[in-house]
Amino acid sequence: MTGNKNRITRRNFLAGAAASSSLIAGCTSSGGSGSYPSKDMSYIVPFSQGGGTDTYARKVVPEIGNELDVGVAIENVPGAASLKGTGEILREKSDGYTFGGFNPPSTPISYLVHEPSWDITNLVPVATYARTPYAIFARPELEIEGVKDLTKRYQNGDLSKFAGLARGGIVHVAANVMKSEYDLQYEKYIGYDGGGPAIKAAISGEVPVVATTDTAAMSAVDSGDLEAIAILSSEGSSVFKDAPSPSDEGLPSIDYIGQLTRCMFLPKGTDTEKRDTLEDAVKSALTHDSVQEWSDKTGNIVEFGGHKKAKKALNGSIETIPEKVDLKKIASE
8 A cells, every 4th residue: 555654552652643643543453363453454544634534534543443452554555536546455365354434325426427447336334334425615704694595696606616636526416516506607626635725725815605515614714714605415504504405495495415424345255254353343333432422512413324234325325316416417527
């Protein structure tokens, strides 16, 4: 895998790792060669640091390491609308020591649009651990109130750019759907490799509006740099409870791309015993006080679902999205 690692265990700390990755959690196991896990593990995040997937990983993965009594290195591998890191998860050794996470329907959409040579459904589903809605954010001084007002701003020529995650990814797809469903007539879509860089672009004024997950933008909203304009799921957001959804404004629902199911996966060919061990560790980790207190404080929903739910989220996206979205149009852009 690419990237450097910064080891943190209960016994030691080695400084000096590259900013793109960190090693988190647990004591190194002293188990014998027949036990699993008997050595430290790696967790791949297919997005940049600072986004929602990265934020969740840095809260949940340490407790998974504690459950298994090993260190777990978190490695950010952004690029290609999350396909670079996802491809790495798939191609790693099937020994159970590398796993990672992405969030249907996001990465499956990227997979359908870009059509890489590998088969995403060959990944071994482990568990789901959260659900997260997408939302639209802008700087407060723009005083945008909901999707209808945002639509008027683009139609009037007050705004021209719309930003989100990489072109061909779920936010790009959502932007195209909103252009069709809501007449959101932006002139140019600008994509970034992760919620962190996209949010920074909106804060700096490089772009006026950005769509990303509610969790990714929490700190920017708390600091007053951005505000939530709309939540793209009719279920709303536990983080931004007062922000309206399109359904609240009488607009058609786009729930099929408005919310993520956060999942973890192992490489192709990993045996079910290792999967079950890791699945149990995820389930227990989510009940730890540190995770529950963080969830209560921040509004980041934490919910466990087993490997069957993760498989359904992945395969369901692969089957449903082509029926709902003109992927050839997305690819041509």
